[in-house]
Each structure stands twice: as C-alpha cells, then as structure tokens.
Amino acid sequence: MVKRMVFVLVALFILSLSNLVGAEEPAKEKPLPTELPIVVVKGTDRSYLEVMRTRTLSFMPIRGEKSMIDYFLQVTLGKKTYSHFLSFPGLERRVEERVQERLPFAEGFIGGFMEERKEISPIVLLEPRLSRLSVSYTPARYITTRVKALSLMTIRGEKSLTEAFVQFPPRERAYRPLSKEESPLPYLYISASLAADDDFNYRLDYGRKKDKMIHFLSLGRYSAPQWTTYEKDGSALAKDEDWLNTRFIWDFGQNKNALLSINGYQKKMELPEEKERKKNKVGLAGDLTFKLQGGNILKIAGWAENTEMEEDSVSYQDFNPGAQLELEIPQVPLNVGIRAENSSYADKSQFHLWIKDEAIVFKIIKGLSLGLEVGIKKIEGVASEVLPHIKLTEQFNPKLRLQVEAEREFYLPEFDDLYLSRDYIDVNEELDKMVKLWNYETQLKYELSSIADLSLGGFYNRGEDIIWNWDSANSLARPEIRNMSSWGAKLDLLLHVGETLEQGISYTYQKAENLDDPGKVIPHYPQNMFDIWLIWNTGGWKINMGAEFIDRRYYEEDIDDEIPDGWKHRFEISRMIGENLEFFIEVLLNNNYYLWKDYKPSAQKLYFGLRGKLY
Numbered sequence: 282m283v284k285r286m287v288f289v290l291v292a293l294f295i296l297s298l299s300n301l302v303g304a305e306e307p308a309k310e311k312p313l314p315t316e317l318p319i320v321v322v323k324g325t326d327r328s329y330l331e332v333m334r335t336r337t338l339s340f341m342p343i344r345g346e347k348s349m350i351d352y353f354l355q356v357t358l359g360k361k362t363y364s365h366f367l368s369f370p371g372l373e374r375r376v377e378e379r380v381q382e383r384l385p386f387a388e389g390f391i392g393g394f395m396e397e398r399k400e401i402s403p404i405v406l407l408e409p410r411l412s413r414l415s416v417s418y419t420p421a422r423y424i425t426t427r428v429k430a431l432s433l434m435t436i437r438g439e440k441s442l443t444e445a446f447v448q449f450p451p452r453e454r455a456y457r458p459l460s461k462e463e464s465p466l467p468y469l470y471i472s473a474s475l476a477a478d479d480d481f482n483y484r485l486d487y488g489r490k491k492d493k494m495i496h497f498l499s500l501g502r503y504s505a506p507q508w509t510t511y512e513k514d515g516s517a518l519a520k521d522e523d524w525l526n527t528r529f530i531w532d533f534g535q536n537k538n539a540l541l542s543i544n545g546y547q548k549k550m551e552l553p554e555e556k557e558r559k560k561n562k563v564g565l566a567g568d569l570t571f572k573l574q575g576g577n578i579l580k581i582a583g584w585a586e587n588t589e590m591e592e593d594s595v596s597y598q599d600f601n602p603g604a605q606l607e608l609e610i611p612q613v614p615l616n617v618g619i620r621a622e623n624s625s626y627a628d629k630s631q632f633h634l635w636i637k638d639e640a641i642v643f644k645i646i647k648g649l650s651l652g653l654e655v656g657i658k659k660i661e662g663v664a665s666e667v668l669p670h671i672k673l674t675e676q677f678n679p680k681l682r683l684q685v686e687a688e689r690e691f692y693l694p695e696f697d698d699l700y701l702s703r704d705y706i707d708v709n710e711e712l713d714k715m716v717k718l719w720n721y722e723t724q725l726k727y728e729l730s731s732i733a734d735l736s737l738g739g740f741y742n743r744g745e746d747i748i749w750n751w752d753s754a755n756s757l758a759r760p761e762i763r764n765m766s767s768w769g770a771k772l773d774l775l776l777h778v779g780e781t782l783e784q785g786i787s788y789t790y791q792k793a794e795n796l797d798d799p800g801k802v803i804p805h806y807p808q809n810m811f812d813i814w815l816i817w818n819t820g821g822w823k824i825n826m827g828a829e830f831i832d833r834r835y836y837e838e839d840i841d842d843e844i845p846d847g848w849k850h851r852f853e854i855s856r857m858i859g860e861n862l863e864f865f866i867e868v869l870l871n872n873n874y875y876l877w878k879d880y881k882p883s884a885q886k887l888y889f890g891l892r893g894k895l896y
Contacts, residue, residue: 474890599626599696648676707757718744767793821857847874
C-alpha cells in the first residue's frame, strides 16, 4: 500500500510541475460574475449598514475531506482572521461538515469554499483537536497572526489537526507569505529550513487557473531524527512525515460547479524499545453543486479513504467510504440533507438526516437572530439519537455581541481520528462505545477601541466522551470513553496597530470530573493555560515571538501523580531579500514541557530557512 501511495504522490507531483512551464499570464479583467452587493444606510446617526448580497451558487466541500493531516495547512479566510488556540491531549471533538460557500471565481483570493457551519466545543482546545479540513486554503497567507474576533464555534465538519499536542509542531515553521496581499493565479511558493541533528522540512504550494479549471497543489516533508526524548532510557526518537494535497475545481458557469480532491499522507516514527510504527492514508473525494429552478441548490458529495497503521507484525486498516446529499432552499431559507458512511475497522455504518435554518431574525428585538437545527442519527447496533443545535446571537451594537449555543453530539470514534495524527498512542481494540455529549457555550465579544478587542466566554460539557488514559505497561496513551463533565472560562485580549504590531494574551481555566466514579481523575486536562504572543514588522524586518504555559495535569485516571507544568517559547526574526525572498531564523525552546509522561521534546532547536515566491 505504501508503494502504491508513493507512486501516486510522485506521479501527481510530476504531472503538476509539468504545467509550470506553460503557466498562463493572468487573464485580462472580465466583468464581475455576480452583481455587486447593495449597501443600505440605516439609523438616524447613519451608523448601521445593511448589506444585501446577490445569492450565487454555493459550493459545498466534501465532509471536510477528512484531511490528510496537513499540519501546515492552517488557513485564514480573510484579512484580520487571526486564529490562535492552545491544544492539549484530551477529549475528541469529532464533527461533521455540511456547509458551503460560493465557489470563488478565478483569480486572487482562494480563501474558502465554505461558509462557517459552526460546531460547539470547549473554548480552549483540550486535545489535539481534530476538525475536518475545509476544501479551502490560502497559499499566499500562512499568517502567524491570530483571530481578531475569535469565533464561538469552529467550522463544523473540519478534521485537520489544528495543533499537534502542544508539541513543537512543524506548522510553527510553516511558510508565511512575503506579503499579506491576495495571491493571483498562477503562483508557486516554496520554503525550506534546516536545524541541527539533521532536522529538515520543506513545503511547496502551486496554484493555476486554465480556462474553467483551477488547480491547487501542496506538498511537503518534515524530518526530525531527534524529535523527542524517551526519558526512561534516554533514547532519542525520530519522526518523518510526508504529505500531498491536490484538488481540481471546475466552474461550469452559474448553474454547476465540481471539485475533485486527492490526498496522501504517510508517517514513520520510532517507539521505545527500538520499535517502529508506520502510518499512511490515501483519500479521494468529489463534489458536484447544481443550481435548480427557483434558485434552489443541490449538492452531491462522495468520498473514499483508506487508512493503515503497522507496528512490528501487527497491522490495522480502515476503509471509509461515504456520500452526502443536500438541498438548500434560499427563499425560506432552509437546508435539508442526508449523509451515509461506513467504517470497515469498526464494522459499522451510520446515517444522519438533518434540517436547519440559520437565518431566523426577530424583528421586535433589534439585533437578535437564531440558528436552529434538528437532526436524527442512526449508528448500526445503537439506538437512534435526536440531535438539536441552537445558536442565539444578540448584536447589541457594532462593538458588542453576545452569543449562546447548545448542541447534542453523537458519533462513532473513527480510526484515523484517534490514531493517525497522534504520536505514542496505543490502539484500543475494545473501544466500541459512542460519544454522546451535551455541549453549552456562551461568549461575549467587545471592541474596546480601534486597536483592542476583548473576548470572554464560558463552556460546560456533559456526557460520554473520550479521555486519554496512560498505559504504564507499554508507556503509551490509550483512548477510553468515560461519563464525565467539564467546564471552564477563557479570556482573550488582542491589540493590533495596523499591519505593524500585534500583541495577544489568552488565559483559560477549566476543570473536569468523572461522573461515574468521583474518585478517579480525568487525565490530560491542565487546569490553567496561558498564552502570549507578539508580532512586529517594519522596513522588511519581522519579529514573531510567543510563549505558552501548560499547567500540571494527571496522566492516569487511577493515580494522583502528575506531569509537571511547563513552558514553550518561540522566537523568529526574518528579513526580506528583494521582493520575493525572505531569510529567517527561528528558535524553539522547551522549558520542562512534556508531550506525554516520559516523552519530552528537544530542549531547544535553532532553524535557518528561506521562503520564496518563484512567480
């Protein structure tokens, strides 16, 4: 299987690069494909604007495409869409994607094909949070800045690793653009960096438009011969990762769009006692969107993924096909859909039917809106569950907004969710329970001034959820399902002065308890987390620095021993060389931070690298 995957990746790479020579010049300016929005000024002081946009054909990504764990491909959906979250080993928050946004036409910003379908979650990511990767990314913007207005819920259905285990993830060294301007097609970006102990990583991004087709290609490698240290015997454990994501988008006019996506990922890593583990995944997905008479929109999606993991003489495999049908009725507005998928590893199928309306406005209460969804899900061998989802938003004024949300979750933990992206995990073959959760969240956002934003939120979750319990026999973490509750609060403060300076501070407090046995603890839930960062750039120079604090956390539910608290630090300085080349130096420091018990990343890493725009 690995040989076949390598062959596919190499073939796709050669095929894509063969198009570079014939890359077209950007087409001349054409008339806009859609009408411009109408702006209506309201209020006696003319302080409220209502923007009425012409509806266009929506483009629905595939169930999030269950991304090939593209660590670097963390994307932004527009200027000032900063995103910065802590993430810790802990609970799963698997979600489903049933969302859409109109297909961007041709040149420039490829910022997203998906309107945010929100998913409730703890305000802080308590785990290496898995979210389904959208079919969109912006190769020109691997921006290190954070969310100016942190969304209450992440995009529903994403499934990419948002941040890996509070490690020194390779995404920290992901290519960031030479400019924050939107990148026209065609483009080719490349970045590479080196460190001591033969650490090496590179990334290439290519995009091109030809006639009615847009093609994107992203591939890369991360190699760390001394990724982490196993403290029981002092051995250094290596890790190597390779990935490729490519997609083709066809715009057939106002009535039909199509997408084809091919993704591949493989990882090889060392384990204690000179063991080695190999993981790989290949996925194929397709999507068709039709505009019907009366303005209704029909979306059809299908996907198939194969995931494999091998260690010594033991191997695991999961084949996961699925399909989704969705009808959007803009006049109501209403959205109805059905999804079916199967997991060969779990030997179960699941079906989900839903109806939703996210645009209910109360005229008697200015600024109040309601999003409402009701679904029913059936998992083979388990009783059906009704899944309500309510989101209430009050926009008191342009600077102050309150949002309250509640949702029921019910899903089957999937093999790649649990084991593909995580390191030093033991496969639990007896994990056959479903995740069943009630999630509640509230958030207040306030714009203190033109340069400062404040966000205060709280969350409460209750039900059967995944924990990561420590298995001392083999020194690996193991997924279990427990009846538990968690609650907490988060405070975010962001200061930004144009494109020159940005500083952010984030603090999270949380607690979790076992509802069935109060004498047991919930592992890998740090009670306090603190994050601070600063970004400054001027005259071709740029400084990007930050620090994260992770409080002590239990590692096994039956004992009170803890992993000590620790800090992670990062400092990067870069300098532009001409218009299209950037040289950078990055320092990563680990002050007593552990991935898991006995697994500690390198104390320090010094990287030298280049980022360039070839055209």
